[in-house]
Amino acid sequence: MKVKICGITTQQAADQAIESGADFIGFVFAKSKRRIDKDRAKAIAESIPSNVKKVGVFVNEDVEVIKDIAETVGLDYVQLHGDESPEFCDRVGFPIIKAFQVRSKSDLEEISNYNCNYYLLDSPAGKYRGGNGETFDWKLTKDLNLDGKVILAGGLHAENVQDAIKEVQPEGIDVSSGVETDGAKDLNKIDAFIKEAKKGDTDGNLSATE
Numbered sequence: 001m002k003v004k005i006c007g008i009t010t011q012q013a014a015d016q017a018i019e020s021g022a023d024f025i026g027f028v029f030a031k032s033k034r035r036i037d038k039d040r041a042k043a044i045a046e047s048i049p050s051n052v053k054k055v056g057v058f059v060n061e062d063v064e065v066i067k068d069i070a071e072t073v074g075l076d077y078v079q080l081h082g083d084e085s086p087e088f089c090d091r092v093g094f095p096i097i098k099a100f101q102v103r104s105k106s107d108l109e110e111i112s113n114y115n116c117n118y119y120l121l122d123s124p125a126g127k128y129r130g131g132n133g134e135t136f137d138w139k140l141t142k143d144l145n146l147d148g149k150v151i152l153a154g155g156l157h158a159e160n161v162q163d164a165i166k167e168v169q170p171e172g173i174d175v176s177s178g179v180e181t182d183g184a185k186d187l188n189k190i191d192a193f194i195k196e197a198k199k200g201d202t203d204g205n206l207s208a209t210e
């Protein structure tokens with residue numbers, strides 16, 4: 001099971017995620033309490049080994065801004081969390097993780113219009129367009145056939161992640177709030193979450209694919 005730890009803003013949290021076996025580390029460049037600037041992200045990114053993929057999260061951002069940040073930080077993936085069209089995704093020029101907010105089956109209909117590397121299924125927006133710590137109805141993903149490209153997100157934590165994996169059978173899982181205490185990344189929770197998510201893996205040490 002691939003694991004993405006999102007909303008990293010400190011070197012300590014990045015180091016813990018790497019040590020515990022994260023496959024993706026996410027930096028939020030959108031409006032968020034976890035927003036990081038590109039220079040700080042670049043400094044952290046320089047310490048991330050190449051088998052751990054660096055993801056930048058954006059919401060309805062200008063394509064030139066995305067490209068500039070992606071090049072400066074050395075991002076491996078651009079995660080689009082807003083209302084970006086399939087054509088917009090094609091113009092970014094970096095591997096894409098497109099996020100979809102799942103309220104009902106009909107929210108999943110547009111997915112087939114997108115050609116991206118991963119499809120991140122998340123909860124409907126709260127205060128921000130992501131990172132709100134809420135789950136959605138995992139049963140809605142039944143019959144979704146996305147060729148092993150689903151990343152499940154939204155309200156996951158060490159206590160519910162195995163149930164989520166059993167229900168959705170995603171390629172990867174993503175967490176932010178569930179590895180925080182009082183709004184800051186909690187190193188023990190990062191470690192516990194990754195261990196729990198990878199429990200039972202036979203390929204838990206394989207790195208993320210392009």
Ligand SMILES: O=C(O)c1ccccc1NCC(=O)[C@H](O)[C@H](O)COP(=O)(O)O
Nearest residue numbers: 006032130131132133154155175176177
């Ligand atoms: O994390 C944020 O603050 C955020 C803000 C705006 C857009 C996207 C954001 N996060 C994207 C992620 O990949 C989160 O990890 C994902 O939404 C799950 O978050 P959580 O429910 O807190 O685990």
